[in-house]
Amino acid sequence: MALTELEIRSARATEKPIKLFDGDGLYLFVQPNGGRWWRFKYRFHGKERELSLGVYPEVSLKLARTRREDARRAVAQGIDPSAERKAAKEARQVTFELIAEEWLALQAKKLAPVTYDKARWMLSTFIYPRLGSRPIAEITAPELLAALRVIETRGTHETAHRTKQRVGQVFRYAIATGRAERDISVDLRGALAPIVTTHHAAITDPIAIGHLLRAIDGYSGQPVTVAALKLAPLMFVRPGELRQAEWSEINMDAAEWRIPGGRMKMREAHIVPLAKQAVEILRDLQPLTGRSRYVFPSLRSRDRPMSENAINAALRRLGYGHEEMTAHGFRAMASTCLNEQDWHPDLIELQLAHAERNKVRAAYNRSTRLADRKKMMQAWADHLDTLRAGAQVIQLRRQSG
Structure with missing residues (x-):
């Protein structure tokens, strides 16, 4: 016989729990302490199970019956309501941060350290707090957009786009592992302010290059920074590759620096032929930092490389603004001048470690053109000496005039 509200309110707790049945598996469980719980008893695949439907009076008789009918329909459709509730609870515990940390742990084996650190910084700084x-399965596109707008308000539009990219990768990992159904970041296509592409400022005029080299020679900063400044135009590698150089990678007898693929942008090992001038600078630096892992260790700790901004900061102290010359600009300087000197474009691109889309051609270049690149790098170093000397002559003429 079905229960009534009067019967429920009149029921008194006893020394032992009692059950007040309403029908179709629904009953009210009255505990000795007075607590009253709605429960639904059902059979699924031949096994008896129970499902809690809430506490009376927060859950009224009418609402308890509605929940019972919902559960009965689920059973009729071959769905176990207890298992479904458990799965929903587990899904609520699968947070974005939990999935992101799993994804980051996998990326630590794939990404270059600086790239991994930036990915972690973006997620922990801008996404985790919000x-x-x-x-993760409940996050909406508007929520993600609101978090990215915070980055845009700082004027760092590229960081906003890169953060969105990382969030998308986390969502796709969650989809692959069965903990999300779709990547909501794709819904934000066109929602962020576009990135305004700017090229790294670089000096390419021969006379101006000579003046820059003379200024570097006269720099009175830390010896490690001075050495990095002098080697930047000779090697023209990416700033991150230069500052993270390790002594174990450099063979001064063979005049080569072999950079592991894990630190290269294109994830392939790279050989930098060392001109005589570069070897001389390294030999002078070795007594100072040779006991450190890094060629250019941080001033604060020899277990870390020099600051990411060290070379740019030195250029600013020399009077070169960010719109005039940057650490990355030494690559454009070398590329422009070497092309003007009619060195083969393949040699220049290979030395810049740019991607070669034709894999067969790329393999051929890597295996056969090292001798040619050694000649080019020595000729480039000699050319820089000529430009430096020319700047000195011009300076002396101006002083005498």
Whole structure:
């Protein structure tokens, strides 16, 4: 016989729990302490199971019956309501931060250290505070956009786009592991302010290059920074590759620096032929930093490389603004001048470690053109000496005039 509200209110707790049945598996469980719980008893695949439907009076008789009918329909459709509730609870515990940390742990084996550190910084700084504790399957596109807008308000539009890219990768990992159904970042296509592409400032005029080299020779900063400044135009590698150089990678007898693929942008090992001038600078530096892992260790700790901004900061102290010359600009300087001197474009691109889309051609270049690149790098170093001397002559003429 079905229960009534009067019967429920009149029921008194006893020394032992009692059950007040309403029908179709629904009953009210009255505990000795007075607590009253709605429960639904059902059979699924031949096994008896129970499902809690809430506490009376927060859950009224009418609402308890509605929940019972919902559960009965689920059973009729071959769905176990207890298992479904458990899965929903587990899904709520699968937060964005939990998935992101799993993804980052996998990326630590694939990404270059600087790239990994930036990915972790973007997620922990901009996404975790707002969305980290949210179940990943419940996060909406507007929520993600609001988090990215915070980055845009700082004027760092490229960081906003890169953060969105990392969030998308986390979502796709969650989809692959069965903990999300779709990547909501794709819904934000066109929602962020576009990135304004700017080229790294670089000096390419021969006379101006000579003046820059003379200024570097006169720089009175830390010896490690001075050495890095002098080697930047001779090697023209990416700033991150230069500052993270390790002594174990450099063979001064063979005049080569072999950079592991893990630190290269294109993820392939790279050989930098060392001109005589570069070897001389390294030999002078070795007594100072040779006991460190890094060729250019941080001033604060020999276990870390020099600051990411060290070379740019030195250029600013020399009077070169960010719109005039940057650490990355030494690559453009070498590329422009070497092309003007009619060195083969393949040699220049190979030495710049740019990607070669034709894999067969790329393999041929890597295996056969090292001798040619050694000649080019020595000729380039000699050319820089000529430009430096020319700048000195011009300076002396101006002083005498």
